[in-house]
Amino acid sequence: MSTQKQQTVAVVGTGVIGAGWITRFLAQGFDVIATDPVDGAEAQMRKKVKQAWPYMEQRGLAAGASMERLSFTNNLQEAVQNVCLIQENVPEREELKRKVLAEIDKHADTDAIIASSTSGITPSVLQQNCSNPERVIVAHPFHPVYLLPLVEIVGGTATSQESISQAEAIYKKVEMKPLLIEREIEGHVADRLMEALWREALHLVNDGVATTEEVDAAITYGAGLRWAQMGPFLTFHLAGGEQGMRHMLHQFGPALKLPWTKLEAPELTYELKERVIEGCETSAGNHSVEELEAKRNEFLVRLLDLVEEYWPEPQSIMGNKKELSNG
Amino acid sequence: MSTQKQQTVAVVGTGVIGAGWITRFLAQGFDVIATDPVDGAEAQMRKKVKQAWPYMEQRGLAAGASMERLSFTNNLQEAVQNVCLIQENVPEREELKRKVLAEIDKHADTDAIIASSTSGITPSVLQQNCSNPERVIVAHPFHPVYLLPLVEIVGGTATSQESISQAEAIYKKVEMKPLLIEREIEGHVADRLMEALWREALHLVNDGVATTEEVDAAITYGAGLRWAQMGPFLTFHLAGGEQGMRHMLHQFGPALKLPWTKLEAPELTYELKERVIEGCETSAGNHSVEELEAKRNEFLVRLLDLVEEYWPEPQSIMGNKKELSNG
Numbered sequence: 161m162s163t164q165k166q167q168t169v170a171v172v173g174t175g176v177i178g179a180g181w182i183t184r185f186l187a188q189g190f191d192v193i194a195t196d197p198v199d200g201a202e203a204q205m206r207k208k209v210k211q212a213w214p215y216m217e218q219r220g221l222a223a224g225a226s227m228e229r230l231s232f233t234n235n236l237q238e239a240v241q242n243v244c245l246i247q248e249n250v251p252e253r254e255e256l257k258r259k260v261l262a263e264i265d266k267h268a269d270t271d272a273i274i275a276s277s278t279s280g281i282t283p284s285v286l287q288q289n290c291s292n293p294e295r296v297i298v299a300h301p302f303h304p305v306y307l308l309p310l311v312e313i314v315g316g317t318a319t320s321q322e323s324i325s326q327a328e329a330i331y332k333k334v335e336m337k338p339l340l341i342e343r344e345i346e347g348h349v350a351d352r353l354m355e356a357l358w359r360e361a362l363h364l365v366n367d368g369v370a371t372t373e374e375v376d377a378a379i380t381y382g383a384g385l386r387w388a389q390m391g392p393f394l395t396f397h398l399a400g401g402e403q404g405m406r407h408m409l410h411q412f413g414p415a416l417k418l419p420w421t422k423l424e425a426p427e428l429t430y431e432l433k434e435r436v437i438e439g440c441e442t443s444a445g446n447h448s449v450e451e452l453e454a455k456r457n458e459f460l461v462r463l464l465d466l467v468e469e470y471w472p473e474p475q476s477i478m479g480n481k482k483e484l485s486n487g
Numbered sequence: 488m489s490t491q492k493q494q495t496v497a498v499v500g501t502g503v504i505g506a507g508w509i510t511r512f513l514a515q516g517f518d519v520i521a522t523d524p525v526d527g528a529e530a531q532m533r534k535k536v537k538q539a540w541p542y543m544e545q546r547g548l549a550a551g552a553s554m555e556r557l558s559f560t561n562n563l564q565e566a567v568q569n570v571c572l573i574q575e576n577v578p579e580r581e582e583l584k585r586k587v588l589a590e591i592d593k594h595a596d597t598d599a600i601i602a603s604s605t606s607g608i609t610p611s612v613l614q615q616n617c618s619n620p621e622r623v624i625v626a627h628p629f630h631p632v633y634l635l636p637l638v639e640i641v642g643g644t645a646t647s648q649e650s651i652s653q654a655e656a657i658y659k660k661v662e663m664k665p666l667l668i669e670r671e672i673e674g675h676v677a678d679r680l681m682e683a684l685w686r687e688a689l690h691l692v693n694d695g696v697a698t699t700e701e702v703d704a705a706i707t708y709g710a711g712l713r714w715a716q717m718g719p720f721l722t723f724h725l726a727g728g729e730q731g732m733r734h735m736l737h738q739f740g741p742a743l744k745l746p747w748t749k750l751e752a753p754e755l756t757y758e759l760k761e762r763v764i765e766g767c768e769t770s771a772g773n774h775s776v777e778e779l780e781a782k783r784n785e786f787l788v789r790l791l792d793l794v795e796e797y798w799p800e801p802q803s804i805m806g807n808k809k810e811l812s813n814g
Binding site: 211215218219302303304307308309310337341342343345349350352353354355356357358359360361362364366367368369370371372374375376377378379380381382383384385386387388389390391392393394396399432435436439442453455456457458459460461462463464466467470 | 634639676687700705709712762766785786790
C-alpha cells in the first residue's frame with residue numbers, strides 16, 4: 161500500500177458522527193475524502209469541522225494537518241478508491257447500511273478496511289452482501305468523535321484477524337483507544353452500559369421520583385466525577401478497603417439481589433465472583449488500594465477545580481440546577 | 488441554638504463513610520464528636536482522616552479548620568448531645584440501624600437533625616422507633632465523601648419540612664450539593680442509576696462479552712469523560728443537534744425498545760416524552776445546543792489533558808488496560 165494511501169481515508173455519510181471522524185482524521189494529518197448524497201451536506205459538514213477545529217488546535221495538530229486536506233464528492237464510487245479505510249456513517253437502518261456497505265465493497269480496493277460506525281447492528285449482518293467481507297468491521301465511536309478516544313472494534317463471522325489488526329493500527333494512529341470486542345452483540349459494550357443507565361433514568365422520571373435535572377445532577381456531582389478516571393469495577397475495588405473487590409462482593413453481593421432497579425442481576429456464581437475479583441486485581445497490578453486511592457484523590461482534586469471553572473456558567477445555564485436543593 | 492452547637496456535629500460509626508464525613512466537617516471548620524463501638528475504631532478512623540487531610544488542604548480549608556477539633560468517645564449517649572446534626576453510618580442492616588437511630592433519638596437534643604447515610608433503607612422505615620421522628624432523615628453521600636459533593640436528602644412520612652431545610656443548610660455549609668428527593672425509594676436516585684450500569688456490567692462479564700478491564704475502559708475512554716460535566720439527559724440533548732432532546736427522542740426513541748440490555752424500558756408515552764424534553768430545555772435555559780457544545784468542548788479538552796497526566800501511571804497500574812487493544 162502506498163504511503164499516500166495509508167494516509168488517506170474516505171468518510172461516507174457526513175452528519176454529526178461523520179463530521180466528527182473527518183475532524184479527527186484531518187487533525188491527525190490524514191487526507192480525507194468525504195461523500196454524502198444529501199443536498200447541502202458538504203456545507204453543513206464543513207461548518208461542523210470548522211467549529212471543532214480550534215479544539216483540535218488546542219489538543220495539538222499532527223505535522224501537516226490541515227482542513228485543506230479535505231475533499232468532498234457526490235460520487236461514492238470515486239470516494240472509496242485509493243484509501244486505506246472507509247468509515248461508513250449513514251442512518252442507523254439495517255437495509256440501508258447493508259446496501260451502502262455492499263456498494264462501498266464493490267468499489268473499494270480489496271486491501272482497504274470498511275468500517276461501520278453502527279451502534280446497534282452486528283458486523284455479521286452488515287457484511288452479508290459484500291464480496292470481500294473479511295475486511296468489513298464495526299468501529300463504533302463516541303460523540304464528540306474528535307475528542308472522545310474510545311472506539312469499539314468488532315469483527316463478524318467473515319472478518320479476518322488481519323483486518324482487525326489493520327483497523328486497530330489505523331485508529332491508534334489517530335490517537336484513539338481501540339477496544340477489541342470478542343463477541344458480537346447489539347449495542348456492543350459501552351452502549352449497553354449507557355443504555356442501562358439511561359433506561360433507569362427514564363424510569364425515575366416516568367415514576368415521578370426525579371426530574372431530568374435531578375437525574376443529571378445525581379450523576380455529575382457524584383459518580384460522574386469518578387467515571388472520567390475509573391470504571392465501575394475499579395471504583396468498587398477501591399471502595400472495598402484493603403481487600404478490594406473481594407471484600408466488596410462478599411459484603412455487598414447480596415444487595416445486588418434487591419429489586420432496586422428494574423434490571424435483573426445475574427446469579428452471583430463462584431465463577432462470576434472470581435472473574436470479577438481477578439479482573440480487578442489484574443487492573444490494580446502490584447498497587448495497593450491505598451496507592452490507587454491517592455492517585456484518585458489527586459485526580460479528583462484537580463477535576464473538581466476544573467469542573468468548578470465550568471460550573472458557574474453551566475449552573476446558570478442549567479436553570480434550577482443551581483437551585484437544585486430548592487426543587 | 489448556640490453558635491457552638493451550630494458548628495458541632497456527631498458522627499456515629501467511623502468506617503470509610505463515617506471517616507469521610509468527619510474529614511469533610513473538620514475541613515469546613517466544624518467540631519466533630521465521633522463514636523464507634525468497634526475495638527480500634529478510633530485509631531483506624533484517625534488514620535483515614537489524616538490520609539485525606541492533604542487533599543482537604545489542597546481544596547482549601549475553612550477558617551479555623553483543624554484535625555484537633557475532632558474528639559472520640561465510646562459513649563454514644565454523650566456523643567450525640569449539644570450538636571446540630573448526628574450523622575449515622577453503622578452497617579447497612581435494617582434492625583441495627585433502627586436500633587441505633589432510636590438510641591440516638593433518645594439522647595440527642597430535640598432540635599438536632601438525625602441523618603442516616605443509608606443507601607438502601609427508606610427514612611420512613613428508619614424513623615419508626617424514634618420519639619421525635621420529624622427530625623430523622625436520610626442524607627446519603629458518595630465515596631469519597633470528603634471530595635464528592637453530592638448528598639441525597641430524603642424525608643420519611645414523619646419528617647418535617649423544617650428538618651429538611653435545616654439539614655440542607657448544614658450540608659451546603661460543608662460545600663455539598665444537596666439533592667432533595669421527593670419520593671422515598673430504595674437506592675434513592677444516584678444508586679439506582681449506578682446499579683443499573685453495574686448490573687449490566689456484571690451481565691457483560693458473566694456472558695463473556697467483555698472483561699472487567701474492558702468494561703472499565705468502555706466507560707473511562709468514552710461516556711465517563713462526559714459524565715463529569717453532564718448527566719445522561721443533557722448529554723443526549725447535545726447529541727440531538729439544534730432540536731436537542733426533541734429530535735433525539737423522535738429519532739432514537741424506538742431504539743429504546745430494542746432488547747440490548749436486560750432492563751425493560753418504560754413505555755415512551757407522550758407525557759414521558761414531554762417531561763423529558765421540557766426538562767432538557769429548562770436545563771439548557773436560553774442557550775443553544777451550539778453554545779452548550781462549545782462549553783463542553785472547552786471542558787473536555789482540559790479534562791483530557793488532566794486525565795492524560797494521570798493515565799500514564801494508572802495505565803501501567805492497570806495491567807492490560809495499556810494493552811487493551813491487544814486483548
